[in-house]
Amino acid sequence: MTEPNNKFTILGSSSGVPQANRCTAGYVLQINRHLNLIDCGGGVCSSYLRRGLSPLDVDRIFISHTHPDHVCELPLFIQMIYLAGRSNRLSIYIPDEFVKPFKTHLSAVYLIPEKLPFELDIRGYENGFVFSEDFTLTAIANTHLKGYTDILGKLNLPNKMQSHCFQLEVGLKRLFYSADIGGFDDIKLHLDGNDFVVMETTHIDLDAFFEFAPTVNVGEFIITHLGSDDEVSTLIQRARKAGMDNLTAAVDGLELRL
Ligand SMILES: [Zn+2]
Ligand SMILES: [Zn+2]
Numbered sequence: 422m423t424e425p426n427n428k429f430t431i432l433g434s435s436s437g438v439p440q441a442n443r444c445t446a447g448y449v450l451q452i453n454r455h456l457n458l459i460d461c462g463g464g465v466c467s468s469y470l471r472r473g474l475s476p477l478d479v480d481r482i483f484i485s486h487t488h489p490d491h492v493c494e495l496p497l498f499i500q501m502i503y504l505a506g507r508s509n510r511l512s513i514y515i516p517d518e519f520v521k522p523f524k525t526h527l528s529a530v531y532l533i534p535e536k537l538p539f540e541l542d543i544r545g546y547e548n549g550f551v552f553s554e555d556f557t558l559t560a561i562a563n564t565h566l567k568g569y570t571d572i573l574g575k576l577n578l579p580n581k582m583q584s585h586c587f588q589l590e591v592g593l594k595r596l597f598y599s600a601d602i603g604g605f606d607d608i609k610l611h612l613d614g615n616d617f618v619v620m621e622t623t624h625i626d627l628d629a630f631f632e633f634a635p636t637v638n639v640g641e642f643i644i645t646h647l648g649s650d651d652e653v654s655t656l657i658q659r660a661r662k663a664g665m666d667n668l669t670a671a672v673d674g675l676e677l678r679l
Contacts, residue, residue: 426453427591427679429617432468433460434671436623436646437490437601443647443673444468445490448598448619452555452591458482458498459587459598462490466497468673476505482513483558485600486565486584495523496530503537510540514552516583517545547583557590561611564603565624586611594679601646605629612637617677621646622656631663645671 428451433444444464449472450457456478458469469476479502484492495513502511515523520543527534527541534541548562566582573580586608589596596617599608605625612618612634622630622644634642642665647653653670660668669675 427451427594429589429596429619429677429679430472431619431643431645431671431673431675431677432465432472433462434645434647434673434675435462435464435490436621436648437488438648439463439490440648442650445493446485446600446646447494449474450556450589450591454478455480455555457556460485460491460600461493461495461498463493465494466501469498472674476502477507479511481552482511483552483587484513484515484519485587485598486516487519488601491600492519496527496532499527499532499537499541503532503539507539510542512542512544514544514546514550516581516585517547518579518581518583520545548585557588559588560585561588563600563607565601565607567603591679596677596679605633609633612639614638616640616679617643619643619645619671619677623648627656627659631659631665634660634668635664640667641677642668643671643675643677644668647671 430449432447435443435445439445445462446460447462447465448459450459458479546560550560552558563584563586565584569582586600587598595615597611597615599620601621602608602624618639620642623646644656657670
């Protein structure tokens with residue numbers, strides 16, 4: 422059953438190459454009046470306000486991985502809710518590898534956690550992490566950052582290449598958010614049985630996707646992380662050619678009812 426106030430809103434549908442008409446990655450999961458921000462790329466704060474959402478209504482933030490188009494506005498988002506007068510705790514779930522550098526960065530930009538008028542509860546998570554309260558979120562590791570293996574080793578950097586998809590369950594509804602992946606094989610076996618699959622299209626083998634997608638039980642595919650209008654219309658044409666009538670291209674502000 423669909424609850425009238427449960428929805429997943431796309432704040433930013435651009436790929437990592439910023440587009441004039443799209444913000445980069447950001448989503449809001451709304452359960453009744455409670456809001457959860459998922460990823461926080463460029464333009465997300467303004468897009469959030471454009472949807473008429475209050476900065477005081479965010480309970481939690483979840484970040485899939487630390488590429489700038491998914492995390493660059495996180496400090497600004499914290500500043501926005503601070504200046505809106507927040508007093509209750511804010512929980513932020515970020516890949517475990519990011520906890521220490523993020524805390525250092527916050528202090529460097531004068532968002533010193535100890536000085537904020539609310540508790541900033543920064544939690545690291547890893548593959549298999551399950552958040553379960555008014556909805557369930559499961560983090561599923563993917564290979565998106567594995568291409569950095571050589572350079573990280575060579576420079577002896579501490580990065581763990583943590584990148585995750587999120588499986589969301591809201592009541593009986595299921596939504597799979599791919600975030601960024603290494604390839605279609607990362608998500609192929611997770612799609613079946615979802616009402617919505619919000620999927621990036623920058624890093625996948627489109628031939629494999631268009632062959633597989635029509636055979637799997639998914640209510641609606643929403644492609645996101647998009648490039649130019651021409652690239653988007655090519656993708657839509659390919660979907661129609663593959664016989665798919667359950668694929669939609671995301672735009673900023675698109676709402677999915679859960
Ligand atoms: Zn991205
Ligand atoms: Zn990425």
